[in-house]
Amino acid sequence: MRYSGAEIIIKLLEEQGVDKIAGIPGGANLPMYSVLAKSNKIQHILVRHEQAAGFIAQGIARTTGKAAVCFATSGPGVTNLLTAIADAKLDSVPVVAITGQIPSSLVGTDAFQEVDTCGLAIPITKHHFFVSSAKELVHILPEAFRVAEEGRPGPVIIDIPKDVQLEEIEIANWSLEDVAATIVDVEKNIPTASLEDVDKIAQMINESRKPLLYIGGGILQSNSHKLLYDFAKKNTIPVASTLMGLGCFPSNDSLFLGMLGMHGAPYTNLVLNETDLLIAFGVRFDDRATGKIAEFCPKASIIHVDIDPAELDKNKSTNFSVAADIRMVLDELILLIDKNPREEWMAEIEAIKKANPFPISQNNDCWHPLNLIRKIGALVDPDTIITTDVGQHQMWVAQSYPFQQPRTLLTSGGLGTMGFGLPAAIGAALANPEKKVICISGDGSILMNIQELATLADLKLNVTVIILNNGVLGMVRQLQELFFQQTYIATRFITNPDFASMAKCFGIKGYDLKNQGNLEAMLEKILSTSEPCVINIPIDFRENVMPTVPPGAGNHQMIGGKKHG
Amino acid sequence: MDKAKDVIIQLTVNNHAGVMSNITGLFTRRAFNLEGILCGRLKNTKTSKMYLLINNDNRIDQIVKQLKKLYDVLEVSICENCDYNIFDNVHELMQGKQ
Numbered sequence: 001m002r003y004s005g006a007e008i009i010i011k012l013l014e015e016q017g018v019d020k021i022a023g024i025p026g027g028a029n030l031p032m033y034s035v036l037a038k039s040n041k042i043q044h045i046l047v048r049h050e051q052a053a054g055f056i057a058q059g060i061a062r063t064t065g066k067a068a069v070c071f072a073t074s075g076p077g078v079t080n081l082l083t084a085i086a087d088a089k090l091d092s093v094p095v096v097a098i099t100g101q102i103p104s105s106l107v108g109t110d111a112f113q114e115v116d117t118c119g120l121a122i123p124i125t126k127h128h129f130f131v132s133s134a135k136e137l138v139h140i141l142p143e144a145f146r147v148a149e150e151g152r153p154g155p156v157i158i159d160i161p162k163d164v165q166l167e168e169i170e171i172a173n174w175s176l177e178d179v180a181a182t183i184v185d186v187e188k189n190i191p192t193a194s195l196e197d198v199d200k201i202a203q204m205i206n207e208s209r210k211p212l213l214y215i216g217g218g219i220l221q222s223n224s225h226k227l228l229y230d231f232a233k234k235n236t237i238p239v240a241s242t243l244m245g246l247g248c249f250p251s252n253d254s255l256f257l258g259m260l261g262m263h264g265a266p267y268t269n270l271v272l273n274e275t276d277l278l279i280a281f282g283v284r285f286d287d288r289a290t291g292k293i294a295e296f297c298p299k300a301s302i303i304h305v306d307i308d309p310a311e312l313d314k315n316k317s318t319n320f321s322v323a324a325d326i327r328m329v330l331d332e333l334i335l336l337i338d339k340n341p342r343e344e345w346m347a348e349i350e351a352i353k354k355a356n357p358f359p360i361s362q363n364n365d366c367w368h369p370l371n372l373i374r375k376i377g378a379l380v381d382p383d384t385i386i387t388t389d390v391g392q393h394q395m396w397v398a399q400s401y402p403f404q405q406p407r408t409l410l411t412s413g414g415l416g417t418m419g420f421g422l423p424a425a426i427g428a429a430l431a432n433p434e435k436k437v438i439c440i441s442g443d444g445s446i447l448m449n450i451q452e453l454a455t456l457a458d459l460k461l462n463v464t465v466i467i468l469n470n471g472v473l474g475m476v477r478q479l480q481e482l483f484f485q486q487t488y489i490a491t492r493f494i495t496n497p498d499f500a501s502m503a504k505c506f507g508i509k510g511y512d513l514k515n516q517g518n519l520e521a522m523l524e525k526i527l528s529t530s531e532p533c534v535i536n537i538p539i540d541f542r543e544n545v546m547p548t549v550p551p552g553a554g555n556h557q558m559i560g561g562k563k564h565g
Numbered sequence: 566m567d568k569a570k571d572v573i574i575q576l577t578v579n580n581h582a583g584v585m586s587n588i589t590g591l592f593t594r595r596a597f598n599l600e601g602i603l604c605g606r607l608k609n610t611k612t613s614k615m616y617l618l619i620n621n622d623n624r625i626d627q628i629v630k631q632l633k634k635l636y637d638v639l640e641v642s643i644c645e646n647c648d649y650n651i652f653d654n655v656h657e658l659m660q661g662k663q
Binding site: 118119122123126127128130147308309310313314 | 582583586587590593594626627630631633634635636
């Protein structure tokens with residue numbers, strides 16, 4: 001039978017199990033859209049800006065663990081998509097972006113809407129493919145999904161010129177074609193740990209007196225949160241998490257120390273100073289987590305397990321490191337470690353906690369952002385998916401929301417992209433129709449992809465957008481206050497839209513809780529509904545995220561740890 | 566060139582458009598130094614061989630690990646018995662014969 005390139009693309013996407021694609025059509029990807037129109041397996045989500053298509057794909061991928069797809073046309077369609085692709089790279093999210101390119105005959109002529117997609121893709125993707133004939137698609141499409149999902153996941157761009165989408169070829173047998181089209185590709189080894197490696201790790205743990213787990217996104221990527229829990233419980237090892245690891249260990253468990261690093265609790269960062277064995281699982285020693293790297297865990301030996309060999313000994317030299325899937329290591333390791341109550345270490349941690357509590361614990365003001373977020377956490381089911389934007393509200397969520405399950409926090413950790421929250425929430429809701437999704441945002445971030453309220457109105461998903469509104473770019477203002485002698489510039493908004501009315505203009509419900517007498521009752525009422533809505537909650541612009549580790553300082557040198565104490 | 570100061574990394578790569586910019590892009594993106602490149606197609610294969618001349622600092626391990634992650638890079642090794650004069654000859658070519 002004869003197939004066009006576009007037909008091959010859509011057929012192969014259907015075979016990959018893709019059922020939703022976010023995107024925007026344009027001149028260079030119209031052949032694909034024309035075939036997509038006939039697909040009864042794939043739902044297309046028309047967004048209002050390509051960046052949102054990338055973040056919707058991320059919302060799907062981050063909640064399911066499977067690669068999700070977005071479409072964009074050449075030129076500005078591609079450049080608009082790039083922020084979401086770079087974001088996926090830094091947080092290791094499997095996304096396959098399929099972009100239209102101008103016809104091959106025009107490539108290199110500065111044609112209308114021509115941009116060097118592959119050149120732009122190099123530093124921000126795991127890999128990119130330029131397709132020069134329809135025949136290659138049979139190999140490249142499945143290969144792109146394999147690359148995106150295998151090992152440490154990441155984004156892949158497939159750039160397809162319009163003439164390749166229109167080219168017709170004869171395909172008699174799909175499986176044979178795939179073999180024939182295979183280009184030179186040596187099988188890359190998936191790293192594994194040997195039994196000796198695991199023995200060595202078990203021995204180091206059993207011999208340690210004050211071990212500490214430092215966990216991150218690798219735990220959810222490897223789906224090993226349950227094993228991790230049993231492992232930590234058996235040997236009584238306290239757990240500190242990165243932003244990306246939140247949800248992988250129940251936040252109400254006595255072993256959980258919360259997030260470490262720049263905005264970690266005082267006791268968490270001080271426990272880092274005392275541990276004699278840091279067990280780093282699925283983390284990359286990011287500067288926001290470690291503070292000044294030379295002063296990170298000064299008394300500890302370090303064990304590091306990560307699936308990406310390049311992360312081992314990258315930022316911090318370790319005593320023992322293995323490139324492997326954490327779940328495979330934990331499977332064996334849990335059998336080899338002693339059952340140990342570690343009473344002395346637990347007592348020491350208890351004392352550190354008592355002497356250095358989280359600074360807000362005595363403040364009962366229900367309008368305080370930390371209390372608001374705790375209240376939201378208390379009102380909704382534990383499987384509720386929370387997305388955030390970037391800034392103060394993001395850190396307040398990380399500090400105080402009671403995460404219990406992995407993949408319930410979607411946040412832009414590595415790139416720190418304002419505008420992530422709303423489209424990621426739409427993606428999460430599309431992939432999880434039975435769950436409630438809450439996007440907690442700020443008045444700065446939400447405006448960076450506000451146009452997607454129109455997409456939300458189209459789809460009528462169970463997404464609640466909560467805007468913690470302080471009228472400023474709060475995190476930057478905080479940096480100006482603390483580290484630039486209160487020189488405030490370009491952080492206060494001269495005007496701020498009426499968000500509740502704006503939501504209504506987009507065709508969804510809007511609430512303003514300003515001057516609302518019974519804040520908690522109102523929140524409870526709104527959160528019990530399942531329609532899309534926007535809630536504006538004014539907060540005090542003087543509230544800062546505390547404690548904070550000054551730039552260049554060690555984690556133990558945090559400031560603001562005792563402000564409210 | 567100075568054998569104590571420099572290292573040659575030897576790569577086997579898929580031979581198609583864009584591979585060279587993937588490799589040089591990695592060096593730019595990670596702020597690794599790159600002093601010289603020699604590249605040529607291997608006969609009767611779809612692969613090329615590449616030699617990269619690099620200052621020997623403490624980032625060599627990280628450079629090799631990052632190169633191994635590139636999709637089109639098939640083999641990476643530090644060249645122990647390469648003829649370092651090759652790059653000297655290139656150097657002469659660049660500077661012009663005195």
